[in-house]
Amino acid sequence: xxxxxxxxxxxxxxxxxxxxxxxxxxxxxxxxxxxxxxxxxxxxxxxxxxxxxxxxxxxxxxxxxxxxxxxxxxxxxxxxxxxxxxxxxxxxxxxxxxxxxxxxxxxxxxxxxxxxxxxxxxxxxxxxxxxxxxxxxxxxxxxxxxxxxxxxxxxxxxxxxxxxxxxxxxxxxxxxxxxxxxxxxxxxxxxxxxxx
Amino acid sequence: xxxxxxxxxxxxxxxxxxxxxxxxxxxxxxxxxxxxxxxxxxxxxxxxxxxxxxxxxxxxxxxxxxxxxxxxxxxxxxxxxxxxxxxxxxxxxxxxxxxxxxxxxxxxxxxxxxxxxxxxxxxxxxxxxxxxxxxxxxxxxxxxxxxxxxxxxxxxxxxxxxxxxxxxxxxxxxxxxxxxxxxxxxxxxxxxxxxxxxxxxxxxxxxxxxxxxxxxxxxxxxxxxxxxxxxxxxxxxxxxxxxxxxxxxxxxxxxxxxxxxxxxxxxxxxxxxxxxxxxxxxxxxxxxxxxxxxxxxxxxxxxxxxxxxxxxxxxxxxxxxxxxxxxxxxxxxxxxxxxxxxxxxxxxxxxxxxxxxxxxxxxxxxxxxxxxxxxxxxxxxxxxxxxxxxxxxxxxxxxxxxxxxxxxxx
Numbered sequence: 001x002x003x004x005x006x007x008x009x010x011x012x013x014x015x016x017x018x019x020x021x022x023x024x025x026x027x028x029x030x031x032x033x034x035x036x037x038x039x040x041x042x043x044x045x046x047x048x049x050x051x052x053x054x055x056x057x058x059x060x061x062x063x064x065x066x067x068x069x070x071x072x073x074x075x076x077x078x079x080x081x082x083x084x085x086x087x088x089x090x091x092x093x094x095x096x097x098x099x100x101x102x103x104x105x106x107x108x109x110x111x112x113x114x115x116x117x118x119x120x121x122x123x124x125x126x127x128x129x130x131x132x133x134x135x136x137x138x139x140x141x142x143x144x145x146x147x148x149x150x151x152x153x154x155x156x157x158x159x160x161x162x163x164x165x166x167x168x169x170x171x172x173x174x175x176x177x178x179x180x181x182x183x184x185x186x187x188x189x190x191x192x193x194x195x196x
Numbered sequence: 197x198x199x200x201x202x203x204x205x206x207x208x209x210x211x212x213x214x215x216x217x218x219x220x221x222x223x224x225x226x227x228x229x230x231x232x233x234x235x236x237x238x239x240x241x242x243x244x245x246x247x248x249x250x251x252x253x254x255x256x257x258x259x260x261x262x263x264x265x266x267x268x269x270x271x272x273x274x275x276x277x278x279x280x281x282x283x284x285x286x287x288x289x290x291x292x293x294x295x296x297x298x299x300x301x302x303x304x305x306x307x308x309x310x311x312x313x314x315x316x317x318x319x320x321x322x323x324x325x326x327x328x329x330x331x332x333x334x335x336x337x338x339x340x341x342x343x344x345x346x347x348x349x350x351x352x353x354x355x356x357x358x359x360x361x362x363x364x365x366x367x368x369x370x371x372x373x374x375x376x377x378x379x380x381x382x383x384x385x386x387x388x389x390x391x392x393x394x395x396x397x398x399x400x401x402x403x404x405x406x407x408x409x410x411x412x413x414x415x416x417x418x419x420x421x422x423x424x425x426x427x428x429x430x431x432x433x434x435x436x437x438x439x440x441x442x443x444x445x446x447x448x449x450x451x452x453x454x455x456x457x458x459x460x461x462x463x464x465x466x467x468x469x470x471x472x473x474x475x476x477x478x479x480x481x482x483x484x485x486x487x488x489x490x491x492x493x494x495x496x497x498x499x500x501x502x503x504x505x506x507x508x509x510x511x512x513x514x515x516x517x518x519x520x521x522x523x524x525x526x527x528x529x530x531x532x533x534x535x536x537x538x539x540x541x542x543x544x545x546x547x548x549x550x551x552x553x554x555x556x557x558x559x560x561x562x563x564x565x566x567x568x569x570x571x572x573x574x575x576x577x578x579x580x581x582x583x584x585x586x587x588x589x590x591x592x593x594x595x596x597x598x599x600x601x602x603x604x605x606x
Contacts, residue, residue: 087485
């Protein structure tokens with residue numbers, strides 16, 4: 001958890017946002033994130049985000065489910081409590097398949113949801129800084145992470161040239177915190193006093 | 197934009213050679229098998245039956261694969277999907293040639309039902325002459341010659357008509373006034389009609405009539421879905437092979453990896469769907485363990501067909517699920533082409549397993565005659581589709597969704 005300084009630019013249209021994202025990427029400034037009210041196709045490529053490996057995790061979870069189901073049922077019906085069902089063999093593979101399938105799907109689904117939450121650092125109760133109150137409504141928000149090598153004015157001027165409707169500097173908690181929204185103010189106080 | 201496909205001499209020669217192989221095989225088959233005079237009575241029966249059942253297997257397989265192309269066009273039009281539009285001409289061309297395969301299949305089916313006859317018996321469709329068989333007589337309101345002729349003729353005529361209709365609508369769109377969407381909406385209406393026809397034929401009654409009635413005592417409520425899944429996945433593979441081939445010839449530049457990815461996803465998903473239906477049908481019968489039903493699988497799984505039966509499962513399920521699962525492999529021209537060929541062959545084997553064991557029993561073959569006829573049908577498929585493709589621009593200009601199709605991302 002660390003409090004950092006960000007330059008924020010808002011855009012009212014995705015057709016302005018796309019060229020702006022491109023310019024910011026080529027400018028050398030460190031783009032923190034782009035917040036949009038709805039999924040925008042092609043934005044991830046434009047931002048240079050890497051393909052996720054979530055599906056590989058899903059495959060591994062699925063295999064775990066398959067192995068769990070098959071080994072558990074084999075153990076139950078072969079050694080722990082063998083019962084003869086209608087003359088079928090104890091290791092009745094076709095009868096195991098539906099359960100194996102369900103457990104594969106269950107493991108893959110639950111595992112991927114949890115992994116997704118972990119990768120995106122989201123969970124019920126976990127709070128993250130909201131840069132602009134309208135970023136979930138009708139405004140596209142682009143944020144640049146500031147450091148000691150760039151001046152605030154320079155970045156804000158640059159963002160204005162990209163067609164931003166609003167630009168400002170925001171001090172924010174970069175990661176997440178647990179609890180109420182106003183807890184962020186405590187982190188910020190520490191940041192301001194350390195820098196002033 | 198114009199994008200004309202001119203049939204390369206090599207393709208033409210290859211397809212004609214394949215057709216010639218098929219015709220020669222047919223002639224040799226007609227001489228040696230159809231008029232077999234083997235001294236052993238049982239072998240004579242098996243050879244005569246083999247002549248017809250192989251023709252039935254191949255003609256029905258290619259007809260259903262072709263009809264899958266009409267189905268995907270109708271489904272995509274109805275859903276207003278733009279992803280198909282970039283290579284729309286390929287399923288259209290396959291659909292427009294359904295009448296040829298329909299004609300062949302119709303002739304073969306009617307001959308099998310009414311011309312083929314050994315000592316007053318029909319070794320393939322036992323229900324034609326029930327000879328006092330109580331079960332077959334009980335089924336006779338559905339399984340009787342009049343119904344068979346009616347279903348066959350009506351089904352094939354409807355399929356042939358819709359295949360032609362979609363092609364002509366699409367060509368009319370090309371000639372229509374710019375930005376006119378009249379034909380687009382007409383196509384949607386016809387698509388809804390076709391889905392109804394398809395649901396009542398391929399997805400329910402037709403496979404019962406043509407394929408399931410080979411083992412007339414046995415029945416399965418999953419059977420038509422099972423047939424549909426197999427035919428559809430092979431149909432997608434056939435479209436994919438054409439798209440990749442046209443791209444290799446320098447045509448269809450508007451098609452890119454995004455579109456290939458879509459076809460790969462359909463092949464992948466419907467391979468799993470096929471396995472799902474395949475297993476459902478098997479498991480219910482295995483579990484209930486009723487002798488009247490289990491004999492169907494006994495000959496296939498434990499009898500002489502065991503190896504083919506298991507290999508269809510490996511080719512049509514294990515291979516696609518492992519090879520096509522990852523995103524990069526569905527976007528790779530080599531892996532999708534490789535899998536498409538395997539899937540078509542695997543589904544052909546799957547249809548083999550549906551048709552052969554009933555009438556042939558232990559006298560099965562998978563040699564010159566089977567592969568010769570298969571080659572002939574492949575040749576005919578290539579020749580007719582290539583011919584249709586070369587007749588119009590490969591880009592559906594003027595289609596309202598063309599721009600969306602070009603920008604498509606999967």
